Amino acid sequence: MKVHEYQARQLLQAAGAAVPRFEVIDSADQAASAYQKIGGGQVVVKAQVHAGGRGKAGYVVLCNNPKDVEENSRRMLANPMVSKQTGSQGVQVRKILIAPAVEIDKEYYVGMVLDRARSAPVVMVSKEGGVEIEEVAAKNPDAIIKEWMHPHLGLQDFQLRKLTNALGLEGDHAKAAAKIMSALAKIFIEKDCSLAEINPLVLTKAANGKPGEILAIDAKFNFDDNALFRHADIQAMFDPTEENPHEIRAQKFNLSYIALDGNIGCLVNGAGLAMSTMDIIKLHGGEPANFLDVGGSVTPEGAVEAFRIILSDPKVKGILVNIFGGIAKCDVIAEALIHAAKEVGFKVPVVVRLEGTNVDRARQLLAEAKIPQITTATDLTDAAKKVCAAV
Amino acid sequence: MAILVDKTTKVITHGITGKAGSFHTKQCLEYGTQFVGGVVPGKGGTKSEHGLPVFNNAFDAVKATGATCSMIFVPPGGAVDATMEAAAAGIKLIVLITEGVPTMDMVRCKKYLNDAGVTLIGPNCPGIITPGQAKIGIMPGYIHKPANGTTKNIGLISRSGTLTYEAVWQCTTRNIAQTTCVGIGGDPVKGLNFIELLGMFEKDPQTHAIIMIGEIGGTDEEAAADFIKKNVKKPVVSFIAGRTAPPGRRMGHAGAIISGGQGTAESKIAALKSAGIHVADSPADIGAKVATVLGMA
Numbered sequence: 001m002k003v004h005e006y007q008a009r010q011l012l013q014a015a016g017a018a019v020p021r022f023e024v025i026d027s028a029d030q031a032a033s034a035y036q037k038i039g040g041g042q043v044v045v046k047a048q049v050h051a052g053g054r055g056k057a058g059y060v061v062l063c064n065n066p067k068d069v070e071e072n073s074r075r076m077l078a079n080p081m082v083s084k085q086t087g088s089q090g091v092q093v094r095k096i097l098i099a100p101a102v103e104i105d106k107e108y109y110v111g112m113v114l115d116r117a118r119s120a121p122v123v124m125v126s127k128e129g130g131v132e133i134e135e136v137a138a139k140n141p142d143a144i145i146k147e148w149m150h151p152h153l154g155l156q157d158f159q160l161r162k163l164t165n166a167l168g169l170e171g172d173h174a175k176a177a178a179k180i181m182s183a184l185a186k187i188f189i190e191k192d193c194s195l196a197e198i199n200p201l202v203l204t205k206a207a208n209g210k211p212g213e214i215l216a217i218d219a220k221f222n223f224d225d226n227a228l229f230r231h232a233d234i235q236a237m238f239d240p241t242e243e244n245p246h247e248i249r250a251q252k253f254n255l256s257y258i259a260l261d262g263n264i265g266c267l268v269n270g271a272g273l274a275m276s277t278m279d280i281i282k283l284h285g286g287e288p289a290n291f292l293d294v295g296g297s298v299t300p301e302g303a304v305e306a307f308r309i310i311l312s313d314p315k316v317k318g319i320l321v322n323i324f325g326g327i328a329k330c331d332v333i334a335e336a337l338i339h340a341a342k343e344v345g346f347k348v349p350v351v352v353r354l355e356g357t358n359v360d361r362a363r364q365l366l367a368e369a370k371i372p373q374i375t376t377a378t379d380l381t382d383a384a385k386k387v388c389a390a391v
Numbered sequence: 392m393a394i395l396v397d398k399t400t401k402v403i404t405h406g407i408t409g410k411a412g413s414f415h416t417k418q419c420l421e422y423g424t425q426f427v428g429g430v431v432p433g434k435g436g437t438k439s440e441h442g443l444p445v446f447n448n449a450f451d452a453v454k455a456t457g458a459t460c461s462m463i464f465v466p467p468g469g470a471v472d473a474t475m476e477a478a479a480a481g482i483k484l485i486v487l488i489t490e491g492v493p494t495m496d497m498v499r500c501k502k503y504l505n506d507a508g509v510t511l512i513g514p515n516c517p518g519i520i521t522p523g524q525a526k527i528g529i530m531p532g533y534i535h536k537p538a539n540g541t542t543k544n545i546g547l548i549s550r551s552g553t554l555t556y557e558a559v560w561q562c563t564t565r566n567i568a569q570t571t572c573v574g575i576g577g578d579p580v581k582g583l584n585f586i587e588l589l590g591m592f593e594k595d596p597q598t599h600a601i602i603m604i605g606e607i608g609g610t611d612e613e614a615a616a617d618f619i620k621k622n623v624k625k626p627v628v629s630f631i632a633g634r635t636a637p638p639g640r641r642m643g644h645a646g647a648i649i650s651g652g653q654g655t656a657e658s659k660i661a662a663l664k665s666a667g668i669h670v671a672d673s674p675a676d677i678g679a680k681v682a683t684v685l686g687m688a
Contacts, residue, residue, distance in 0.1 A: 042642060082638060116609040116646070119501050119580045134651045149500040190530040192495050226467060226645060227493035256643040260635075271643025272551020272606055275632040276674035279656075282635045283673055291636070296529070296552070297411075324553045324560070326517075326531040355560065358529055380557070380675040 001223045003237045004048040006097045008219035011191070012198075013254055015183035018176060019216050022099040024048070028074035032066035034098045041100060045069055047076045048095040050242045053083030059093065063168075069098060094241060105212050107200035108167050109133055109144075110181055112188045121149040121188060123181065125163045129200035133361055155185045171215075173203060176214035191234055192227030195220065248307050253302040255294055257309060262287025263391055265310035265319040265348075269294050269328040277322045280380060286388035289316050296327035303336030304343065311344055318349045318391040325356030334362035337368045346373040349390040353383035392482045392597040393538070394546065394569045394588070395484060395510070396460065400525050402483075403452045404429040405463040407439045412464035415488075415529050416441055419462070422526040427456040430473075449480035450474075460484040462518065462527050467491040470514060471500040478509040487513035487526050487582070494645070497580040504582070515645065517552040517574035528574065534560045534570055538597055540605025542568035543685045545628075546592035548585055549574050549604035549612075550644070554632060554652040554674065558602055561678025570598045577644025577674065579608070585615035593623050600626045600684055602677065603668075605659055607633035608647045612659035615667040626684040629663050630671045631656045 003011075013019045023034035035043060047059035054060045059081045063069045064194045068244045072084055073096045080090030107129030115122040125143045128136045145166040147159040160181055164174040182202060188196040197220040204212045223234050240248055250257035252340045256271065260278075268274035271293045278288040290313065294306050310316055337352065350373050354362050366374060375390070377383030402419070406412035407429025417480075419442055420426050428444045435447030446452035449461065461482045465473040470489040477485050492514045504511050512519055518528015525536025534556055538544040545567055549555040553626040555574055562569065573588055575581055585603060592598045601623070605612040608669045612631065619627055636642045638649040649655050663670050669684055682688040 003571060023645045114498070116579045116611070117614065119498055121495075121498065137585070137651065151498045189495065192493055194494065224645075225641075226491045227495065229468065230493075258637075258640050258642065260637065268553075270551060270553025272554035272604070272632045273557060273674075275606060275636055275642050275647070276554055276557075276630070278635040279632060280673055280675065288635060291642055292638075324556045326553060326556050327529055355554065356534065381673065383525060384675075 001225055001228060001234070001238060003221055004050065004095065004239065005046065005218060005220070005387060006048055006095065007237045008221045011187055011221060012183060012216055012219050015187050016184035017180040017216050018214065018280045020099050020102060022095050022097055024095055025073060026095050028070050028077060031070035031073045035066045035069045038098060038100055043069060043098050044101050046097045047093040048097055049081055049091050049093055050082055051081070051085040051091055053085050057081050057083040063176040069314070073170060092241065095204065100216070102202065102215060103205040103207065104202045105205045106203040108202070109136070109199050110157045110184060110201050111195070111197040111199065112184055112193070113195050115148060118148055121150055123147045123149065123155065123159070123163060125167055125306065127167055129202070133199065145330050149185065154189065155182070164165070173214050177201065180214065180216055191231055192224040193221055194224050195222040232328055241389065246312065250309055253305045255292060255302060255306050255309070258291040259313065260288050260290050262289045264318040264387055265289045265313065266322070267292050267294060267306050267319065268322045269298065269324065270298065273322065273324060277320060281320065281386040281388065282390045284384045286384070286391065289313055294328065298328050298332065300336050300339065301330055303333055304340050307336065307340035308344055316348060316385050318351070320387040321350060321352045322380065322383060323354050323356070325354065325358060327356045330354040330362035331358040331365060334365040337374070338365065338371065341369070341371045341373070346371065348373065349387070350374045351376040351377055351383050351387040351390065353380060392595050393524065394591040394595050395571060395573070396519055396521050396525045396527055398423070398425065398524040400460050401425050401427045401456060402460045402462055402527055403458040403459045404425060405449070405451070405461055405477065406424065406432060406465045407443065407445060408434060409464055413440055415464065418532070419526050422532040424525045424527060427458050428452050438458045438559070449482060451639045453480045453482060456660055458482065460486065460527060462488065467493065471496040474500055474511065475503050478504055478507045482509065483615070484510045486518045487511060488516065488518060488529060489513070490515040492578065494500040494578070494580055497578065501580055501582070513582060514572060515574045515578045516576030517555065519571065519573045521571045522569050530556060530572070530574070534563055534568070535572065536563040537687050538568040538570045539596045543599055543687060544568045544570045544597055545602050546570045546595065547602040547604070547680045548588045550577055550606050551604055551632060555602055557674060558604060558630070562681055564628055565593040565678050565682050565687065567678070567681055567687070570595060577646050579646040585611055586618045588617060589618060589623055593625055598625065600628065600681060602681060603627055605629065605631045606644070606647050607615040607636050607642065607649050607656050610653060613662040618667060618669060620666040624657040626669065628669045628671065628677060628680045628684060630674055630677050631659045631663070632674070
């Protein structure tokens with residue numbers, strides 16, 4: 001699960017990290033008062049959406065007066081943001097974050113992820129802050145310094161010192177950075193993150209005799225979906241408007257559905273087989289419209305809902321049903337298919353490939369139902385060829 | 392021969408009275424696996440519907456039955472606790488079927504098991520089967536073909552469930568038997584991985600070739616390719632699922648995600664091919680590829 005930047009800043013603040021003041025508004029009418037609350041001067045106005053590429057799209061701007069803040073807020077809230085990550089329709093902006101602009105001396109990257117190969121969380125830092133860490137990893141991997149967390153003992157102080165040293169920080173700056181890293185690690189562990197990132201962590205310019213400060217300017221957290229059951233506070237941060245409505249509908253029926261761009265709908269049991277079914281469609285010249293794993297213990301209601309979701313996508317010009325019955329039984333799927341044909345109606349061809357538990361009964365059911373849109377396939381290749389030819 | 396489990400393996404089920412635990416214990420018993428009891432806190436002293444003794448904890452179960460293997464069906468919140476209890480009680484092989492275990496729980500649990508010298512399969516996996524001898528998991532038994540002195544046999548390692556059944560079925564229908572099939576699970580942190588199992592199959596005299604089924608996410612397949620190049624003489628056939636998966640999306644399995652440019656199918660396939668592994672382009676061609684490398688086609 002993803003959260004917005006303002007929610008990430010709230011989490012960091014609560015964990016004791018130094019975060020600049022900020023205000024969140026959902027209407028341009030609140031802009032002027034938010035501007036005053038954070039103390040005026042130069043501020044940064046940032047659209048709160050999960051998608052990246054905000055800066056280039058013009059959805060992160062510097063403003064110097066309340067009128068400027070209000071106009072930009074109004075523009076962002078009224079017009080969907082289109083960036084490299086959003087697709088051509090863009091995403092609707094519903095909240096705006098306003099924070100004081102800071103004079104940056106240096107920018108750093110601090111992040112924490114799971115290192116799958118070592119089965120342990122790893123903290124990564126880099127002097128090349130403010131850019132995508134993937135870019136740094138690709139161009140200059142030596143610029144990323146890593147410390148692995150002991151699964152039982154947590155991140156140690158000596159490791160924090162190593163990391164701040166690697167960033168070239170000294171004295172109070174090193175201590176301040178260590179405190180922020182420690183807060184980040186605390187959130188990662190306590191809230192079951194899959195990604196925790198501060199990018200950039202900045203050292204502000206010294207001014208008027210005051211030394212520069214270490215501040216977390218932008219933060220990003222992703223959470224382990226499997227652990228959400230024990231974090232009501234994180235669940236409450238979920239923003240359904242950022243998700244595909246079909247995907248949310250599917251979750252309610254324990255279906256794992258992901259919308260894609262193609263025109264062949266897929267209904268499969270098992271995640272690996274579902275991915276392979278997409279792959280074999282592509283291999284035979286088609287394009288999958290979705291990933292859909294109905295799971296091992298699919299109910300007739302769940303299977304019918306799966307057909308409804310696939311058929312509600314106007315791009316879908318054909319459907320491939322691929323079931324290898326193990327725990328899921330072929331006859332349950334066949335019955336759901338017949339039910340869906342009656343209830344929803346198939347306006348597109350449906351190619352069905354069934355194998356495994358209760359396959360004979362399933363084939364008999366389908367034969368007796370005589371649904372004109374349904375074609376059966378003998379094996380996986382036959383099924384893929386037939387559905388690709390049909391769309 | 393086989394690896395890890397055979398007809399002498401004594402198994403207990405954690406969560407034997409739950410819906411899934413009870414159903415699958417029954418299926419495993421019918422297959423001929425030696426199940427000797429179950430663990431359900433608070434139900435010690437009773438019998439399961441299969442007539443097996445139920446114990447309050449793994450310690451009592453191991454003491455009374457001599458079990459060395461545990462199949463765990465405990466829900467995500469308690470799965471890791473049950474796993475560590477089994478390890479503490481002296482169980483040597485744990486098959487953790489549960490899907491949805493928090494990743495950080497697995498990080499802590501894996502370290503605990505490694506320190507204790509206990510082997511884990513899973514979580515989020517179909518389990519392990521040595522056809523004709525022992526089925527410890529949720530896979531349909533009948534699709535498998537037991538190995539004997541005259542059959543050509545494969546050993547199978549997979550991150551997927553149903554895709555494994557697909558591959559097994561393609562082998563069985565071509566008269567290719569299986570020594571042991573291990574579903575290592577679809578999670579990012581897990582017990583046994585490709586490398587350990589490749590080593591075991593390489594040493595197993597009855598296994599003639601190995602099928603390795605991977606998918607997007609992580610770099611385990613790349614590590615396995617490197618291991619095979621150096622250590623495995625037997626032919627390896629592989630398939631990688633998820634060539635068409637979009638980056639940044641979790642494809643059903645918690646571990647099936649391309650993130651930060653890592654974990655793509657292309658990278659895995661390139662690594663496998665450069666190690667001389669036979670990679671099937673289509674999931675429908677796994678069986679045919681195996682038949683070819685075994686000289687049966």
